[in-house]
Amino acid sequence: MLGMFKxxxxxxxxxxxxxxVIFHIGKYAITNSEFYGWISLIVIFILLVIAARKxxxxxxxxxxxxxxxxxxxxxxxxxxxxxxxxKAKKYRPYFVTLFFFILLNNWLxxxxxxxxxxxxxxxxxxxxxxxxxxxxxxMGAITMIYVYYSSIKESGGFIDYLKHFFVGSPKNPLFLxxxxxxxxxxxxxxxxxxxxxxxxxxxxxxxxxxxxxxxxILAPLTALPFTLIELFVTALQAYIFTILSVMYLAIVVNHKxxxxxxxx
Amino acid sequence: xxxxxxxxxxxxxxxLMIAGGFIGPGIGIGLIGGxxxxxxxxxxxxxxxxxxxxxxxxxxxxFGLLAFxxxxxxx
Numbered sequence: 001m002l003g004m005f006k007x008x009x010x011x012x013x014x015x016x017x018x019x020x021v022i023f024h025i026g027k028y029a030i031t032n033s034e035f036y037g038w039i040s041l042i043v044i045f046i047l048l049v050i051a052a053r054k055x056x057x058x059x060x061x062x063x064x065x066x067x068x069x070x071x072x073x074x075x076x077x078x079x080x081x082x083x084x085x086x087k088a089k090k091y092r093p094y095f096v097t098l099f100f101f102i103l104l105n106n107w108l109x110x111x112x113x114x115x116x117x118x119x120x121x122x123x124x125x126x127x128x129x130x131x132x133x134x135x136x137x138x139m140g141a142i143t144m145i146y147v148y149y150s151s152i153k154e155s156g157g158f159i160d161y162l163k164h165f166f167v168g169s170p171k172n173p174l175f176l177x178x179x180x181x182x183x184x185x186x187x188x189x190x191x192x193x194x195x196x197x198x199x200x201x202x203x204x205x206x207x208x209x210x211x212x213x214x215x216x217i218l219a220p221l222t223a224l225p226f227t228l229i230e231l232f233v234t235a236l237q238a239y240i241f242t243i244l245s246v247m248y249l250a251i252v253v254n255h256k257x258x259x260x261x262x263x264x
Numbered sequence: 265x266x267x268x269x270x271x272x273x274x275x276x277x278x279x280l281m282i283a284g285g286f287i288g289p290g291i292g293i294g295l296i297g298g299x300x301x302x303x304x305x306x307x308x309x310x311x312x313x314x315x316x317x318x319x320x321x322x323x324x325x326x327f328g329l330l331a332f333x334x335x336x337x338x339x
Binding site: 015017077192195196199200202203236237239240243244 | 315318319322323325326329330332333336
């Protein structure tokens with residue numbers, strides 16, 4: 001009964017947009033999202049290694065089919081983006097890994113015990129790994145470094161890579177300005193990739209926290225529809241992160257193969 | 265100064281931020297969805313481009329989310 005009055009007297013839901021430090025190991029401060037990130041990393045690793053061991057050529061019934069279907073779906077999208085089948089074969093493992101990593105991290109973040117429910121030193125103990133800008137920025141940066149490295153290698157040198165920014169000769173001032181603008185928008189890709197994923201997951205957590213606060217005692221009932229929406233939105237975000245990075249790479253690779261077709 | 269002491273301006277600021285920040289992405293997503301359905305209506309083969317349409321939805325959605333995130337900065 002006293003607890004109910006306390007709830008009514010509350011000023012509002014407690015939400016965090018940034019992760020908080022929950023404990024220290026030596027000199028290093030461990031944040032809640034980092035802590036849960038390691039847990040989910042181990043869970044994802046074990047799950048996918050078991051799945052990879054059990055998969056056979058003839059499909060079996062059960063949850064393994066889900067993994068197979070998803071893998072095939074991503075492979076198909078990668079192959080339709082690249083015009084060259086061999087190139088797609090070369091690059092698809094990274095993108096399938098990326099998709100599964102983001103998807104399972106997002107879904108593990110939606111479990112009921114993750115979030116504002118259990119707190120330590122004013123911060124939730126467990127926080128979804130992708131609801132941390134450091135994590136998503138690292139993912140975006142590593143992806144873009146891989147994309148730049150592969151596209152420079154595909155174009156056959158740094159100068160040849162820079163050429164694809166310019167539609168015509170760089171001596172023409174209009175083409176020069178367009179090319180430089182293209183380069184600047186290229187740099188913002190890391191930010192847009194990481195911010196999109198981070199904000200979607202963090203705001204999903206906030207929406208769930210707000211609606212479970214509004215529900216008082218019926219919190220599971222009010223938060224359930226938003227959790228189900230999040231289940232769909234997080235899967236969509238994982239797909240978008242993957243497909244956008246595929247496209248950034250495919251633009252350069254396809255550009256190169258077109259040039260080959262013109263000259264030969 | 266008088267206004268600031270009389271009413272909580274932070275709440276008004278948050279409301280305006282949400283209103284202004286969500287109207288643009290709302291229109292944008294509506295245009296994307298409407299144009300996608302129009303394309304499907306004219307040419308049913310275009311239904312396979314749903315994935316591309318969703319990518320643009322995500323790009324537009326980012327601006328709405330940025331507005332939502334900035335209400336936590338206003339105190």
